[in-house]
Amino acid sequence: MDRKSNKTASTHAFGPKLVLLASAAIFTTALTGCQTASAPQADVSVSKAENALAKGKIGKAITFAEAAVLAAPRDPANRALLGAAYLEAGRYASAATALGDAIKLGSSDQRTILSFALAATATGDKEAALATLTEWEGSLDPADAGLAVALAGNPERGVFLLANALRGGANSAKVRQNLAYTYALAGNWRAARVMAAEDVPADKLDMRLSEWAAVARPDDHMRRVAGLLQIAPTQDAGQPQRLALVNFPTQEQMVAEAEAQKPIAAASPAPVTPTESETMAF
Numbered sequence: 001m002d003r004k005s006n007k008t009a010s011t012h013a014f015g016p017k018l019v020l021l022a023s024a025a026i027f028t029t030a031l032t033g034c035q036t037a038s039a040p041q042a043d044v045s046v047s048k049a050e051n052a053l054a055k056g057k058i059g060k061a062i063t064f065a066e067a068a069v070l071a072a073p074r075d076p077a078n079r080a081l082l083g084a085a086y087l088e089a090g091r092y093a094s095a096a097t098a099l100g101d102a103i104k105l106g107s108s109d110q111r112t113i114l115s116f117a118l119a120a121t122a123t124g125d126k127e128a129a130l131a132t133l134t135e136w137e138g139s140l141d142p143a144d145a146g147l148a149v150a151l152a153g154n155p156e157r158g159v160f161l162l163a164n165a166l167r168g169g170a171n172s173a174k175v176r177q178n179l180a181y182t183y184a185l186a187g188n189w190r191a192a193r194v195m196a197a198e199d200v201p202a203d204k205l206d207m208r209l210s211e212w213a214a215v216a217r218p219d220d221h222m223r224r225v226a227g228l229l230q231i232a233p234t235q236d237a238g239q240p241q242r243l244a245l246v247n248f249p250t251q252e253q254m255v256a257e258a259e260a261q262k263p264i265a266a267a268s269p270a271p272v273t274p275t276e277s278e279t280m281a282f
Helices: 039-054 058-071 076-088 092-104 110-122 126-135 142-151 155-167 173-185 189-196 202-214 221-229 251-261
Strands: none
Touching (some): 039 076, 058 076, 076 092, 076 110, 092 110, 110 126, 110 142, 126 142, 142 155, 173 189, 173 202
């Protein structure tokens, strides 16, 4: 699925895209952790995937990113790159899997965390999205975390985070419009209108509120994420099974599994001493 991508700036008034995909700076991390003889091939595949993403050639980016994961399957940066490519393709379920694996492997990059939360939200797994956002809340930009939490089904918490950021001096259009949208998701349309009016021209205000109302139902989770990222969902059978993290255990996991499968030696029966009544003289 190759397509040209216009990713300069979002046209949404509630702020720019939370996740800046196809950014080479995110994925130029040196390969660490599980190094194999295939690591150089992984490095080449990573470079090709990044270049393909930058050019909007999403299908090629996925192919190269999958190759990178196969070459160095326990490298979190490779998994994060694959998740970004899946997300750009509108494959939200696959993106949630790859990004979740990246986090399990130790990735703490803000974009990876937010990308996972959005992908999980789009698939309806709000519990996983909220749990991850809660765990990493202290390291996330409140302007992004607040809206992500609201999208994942807790707009009241989102309002709290964004209002605190605003009172703390983060008085930017992004924060104000994220807060306005979050008010709308919380059902507080009066506050949403007042806050949105800070940056939206009066003749466009009703249209903006109508756009938010059109995706305000609880089951509109995928439409909200797709609208925010400007990436339409596509048919997704899920990440290929050959890339599943469970297929690539650590050495410690393999040793533990081998120990668990060792047969338990049968205990030798204790010698029985005959009683006096059982002793017979010959």
